[in-house]
Amino acid sequence: MAEYQTPTSEPEFHANFAQIKPRMNTSEALFESSRCLFCFDAPCINACPSGIDIPQFIRQINTGNTTGAARTIYEANYFGNACGKVCPTEVLCEGACVYNLQEVKPIEIGRLQSFATREAIEQDKQLFGPGPANGRKVAVIGAGPAGISAACELRSLGYEVDVFEAKDQPSGLTVYGVAPYKITNEEVLAEMAYLEGQFGYRVHYNQPISSRRELEALEASYDVIFLGIGLGPTNALQLPGEERSNCVGAVEFIEQLRQRHHHTAVGRRVIVLGGGNTAMDAASEAARMGAEDVVLAYRRGKEEMGAYDFEYDLAKGVGVKGLFNVAPVEIVGNGKVEGVKFVRTATLNGQVRTVPGSEFVAPCDMVIKATGQAKQTQLLALIPGLRLDDKGRIVADERTGQTTNPRYFTSGDARNGGAEVVNASSEAKAAARGIHEYLTKTKD
């Protein structure tokens, strides 16, 4: 029997996907905040992509000023609550905590952050509001971390903002792509509702922008267009048999899991292809959904995996097994997936080479491809003058997020190629400032 039983109800699903960073109670927040040393030029701040003044908000929590703490967090990062839960804090703020050098447990910054912001959200604390209207309008494409963060910042600067979202919920991968044990849908959406209530931007759901005609309409009605479009579906592997049923992309699998919970079908024997953080998530999730045998297959050695160590540990902790130095050559089966044919590999001078004659078939009834997401090049090709780099990322000014078409700005995965929520959120804040700078300069 597997470590986890396949969940058949919401409570069972939530039990299998218990939050790895559960909410702190007031006592725990007091104890934990009391431990903070209030470092000078604190390394945690420098390690945070959004530069949250962490010692300040921890001190605010410690003195009973939780609302002030939430303000400190949101001033730097509009996804304050989500980031507290989904950030890889082990390699960011908490990884930089000086306690690590003393071999003392670092401050649980992420959980403290969520403690403060969640209280503000639940009590609907009015911390921010739109700035005085300046008569200018910005269209935001994509209601993910980048788009929503840009919208918040632009509203605070007095812009009218319309957000166009292809799906029916905001927050992008936060609600569609993050592992369910990192954050619940309810928690994500509560923060989104809170921000929308604070700033008053408009989100138009189920309104994908995909044609030149739609872009032209936006160009005609808005001063600037912000691209927060993220990435597309999972890359195809170009392998024979990839079309067989039960061979799915990780992004698609996780999206279904986040939306349909225990109604998501998972095989008994699952092979996950890939060595990045998404692969770790997908493997963990398959195991928590009750799969008896989950194998993580990666074409290089264990040390070369892109995933953070703690993510791999998390997967191992739920029974996932690693299979290294193997490259898939075919998805075998008869209509449905029945196995993956691998060839063994060896790495020589950084180059992965296959070992001739080492082919074998690993049986399974589900394959999850966690092999990266495609870029949205089709849409981007419709924007005149917009340049992409050789990896398909939008070329933009580092500070302002302005693209090679001056009326388009961007940040988030579409620009950085795929990073954390915190990166998208903080880059979008900067881009909104860039938009403001641009429109202030071009004022008639």
Added chain:
Amino acid sequence: MAMPDLSINFAGIKSPNPFWLASAPPTNSGYQVMKAFDAGWGGAVWKTLGVPVVNVSSRYGSMNYRDKRMVGFNNIELISDRPLSDNLREIEEVKKRFPHHAVIASLMVQSRQEWHDIVRDVQNAGSDGIELNFGCPHGMCERGMGSAVGQEPAVLQTIVEWVMEVARIPVIVKLTPNISDITEPAMAARRGGADAISLINTIQSIVGVDLDLFAPYPIVDGKGSNGGYCGPAVKPIALNMVKNCAQHPDVRLPISGIGGIENWRDAVEHILLGASSVQVCTAAMHFGFGIIREMTSGLEQYMKEKGFHTIYDMVGKALPNVKHWEDLNLKYKVTATIHEEKCIGCQLCYTACEDGAHQAIRLNAGTRVPEIIEDNCVGCNLCSLVCPVEDCITMDRRDDGSEQLTWKERTAAGTIPTEFNDERAGGRHHWVPEPAAALNKEKHKTLPGKARQYAESATALEPAPHGAGGSE
């Protein structure tokens, strides 16, 4: 080595160890005192007896520090509210069951006759000693008792004399710290014929103010009153007063040390400064009588390691080293050393020295380990005190120990600064930065966070200043 002997004979009061419960709520009843003796306490000073009082509800307030509770504690409770006869009966019962433990009756009454009566009563009940409560700083003092007596040496002496007229057991006078010179009432106690003194009683205090109700703690129906402060936070004040009495040539009485004693270390500190018994209240109210096990075991271990056979081997052992400021060696020189291998890079030492001391620590590019600027370091200790890592910053001696010069000697030699701009001023020619060098210094570090950077970029559109005026 034989186990050290913890027993004491305090002014004639014998006790198996020096740890007594102070006169307070933990000694309100025979039940509590028996339980304490059972747990290992050596003695107990009974909750003050007199004409029974009426107390308010809501009696205690706490001073918390971060997540630590009751770092300081205050109360507005009065003396015993139980009939004297009940207390006397229970004292008798405790003494029958624990003949070798110390039971001391704390007393507070007004007239000479009352004093005579109650002293006789508690003697007849079998008390080993008497403690006169001249210290309570709330409620009772407004009725001419407690600290009202302790603050008037002449009155104190008179009452002690009344007590001594009938006392056949040792008499301890408990002193209030709410006075400018604690040795004055101590000497009055001696003149009156007392056998010993105990100190300190609680310090008049307001322990905190409720920010929503605009009233001091503890709150009684929306109002509050000053109370008596005690607990770990008062230990330094108590230690100083114990030392003052122990060093004064005209006091010369055994001292029972009270104030902030929670563990064996606190007790040893009191003893090293001259106490030969110690009394505990707040810690027992916080953690219960069980703390005595740690106290006796710690004291025993310490005595073994130091080779002390009895408590008296250590009483007052630190007193010769407590001097007046003018007798300290001005030639002694320490400076700070940061032990790089232990440093975790919190830079608290840097900011503490920079803002709170003498700008004697600098930061260097490429490392979080700060560097001591030897020439600027006055050896104040601050960096070593704020450093969160044990032994990471040490204060190391720099003079060779061959020279000795005190303020007193300099005064005698006529080499002390005497004018406002005297060349002999200690800080003359000591480097200090120009005032304006402070402006914008390391602003990106002292006001960190992206939010501030955006606020700046909106106006200046320039990156944050780096190390302006700094030493990087």
